[in-house]
Amino acid sequence: MPRLKRTAFAMALAATALAGLPGCRPASIARATTPSTGGALAGASELPARRALARELYVAGVPLLARYAVVHARNIDRGGAEYQGPLNVLHWVTDSAESSRAEPGSTVSASLDLRAEPVVVRVPALPAERTYVLQLTDLQASVPAQISSRSTGNQAGDYLVVGPGWHGEVPVGIVDVIHADTTLVSVSGWVQGLDSDSARIQQTLQRGFQVKPLSRHLAIAPPPATLDDWPQPLPADMARHSALFFAQLEALLSFAPAQPGEVDIRQRLQQLEVTPRSTLAQAATRALREGMADGQREIDQRRAALSGCDAGDADAAHSDAITRACAAQRTSQEG
Incomplete structure (x- = not known):
């Protein structure tokens, strides 16, 4: 079978995470960039940097949250109204x-x-x-x-x-x-x-x-079963407006292991210091939400420019992070 082109998403994820911060290298050499130590944001530029990083991580993370929510509803949440049946079954x-x-x-x-x-x-x-x-x-x-x-x-x-x-x-x-x-x-x-x-x-x-x-x-013995400890998806509104978006993104990265030689997005997320039980200052939380809103505006603008971001268009799916986020949100909305 002729192989189709495919997107190295993890590389793009790292590149977009770095692109919005001052002094970062161009996305084209993101793979060779040394990962940060994951230290917390600090100093006079903390709030603008937090907002910029939140915007980039939001755009990069939308597909994981949106597509996981669909998988969870269709094939994991057995008591849900949208449940179709178990995993690994047509x-x-x-x-x-x-x-x-x-x-x-x-x-x-x-x-x-x-x-x-x-x-x-x-x-x-x-x-x-x-x-x-x-x-x-x-x-x-x-x-x-x-x-x-x-x-x-x-x-x-x-x-x-x-x-x-x-x-x-x-x-x-x-x-x-x-x-x-x-x-x-x-x-x-x-x-x-x-x-x-x-x-x-x-x-x-x-x-x-x-x-x-x-x-x-x-027809051989299966390997040991994996634990079915599935994260509960965030409600759609919270996935667009709550800082808990970043905590769920970190949880869902267990389904997207980091590839060798790539900047680890987990270290970038650590800089935001967002966990399900974290308590950030009001200004820091506002910066995160503003960054999410910035990212959503970019997604909405791309949706308008492309007349909808067809989730079934393979060329769109192989495109940049904003177009992938747009397509993923459409899939989530259409079910």
């Missing part, structure tokens, strides 16, 4: 005649949990007249790959989706390895329907698409 919806989609077909979604082991995505062989697309999007709104009749053809294939830091052996028969920068990855897709499709044909077609942990694919 969930299908057959489009009705009243659907706004121009062509009939079935939509599919899933959330892949890569914390314990990789996941295999299997697509069946399809006739040439039937099109399909499966887009993988990580928590940082980057698109590691798109498996589709257009990009990979209509032949059957198994694709191995691996999380950051995985160095295992690739099994025989894998068409391609898809590397994700986060350990939670969303799958969204659509399979074209034909006029001749019966309910039985649709069910057979859907069963041909599968996701399964690597151990199940190989």
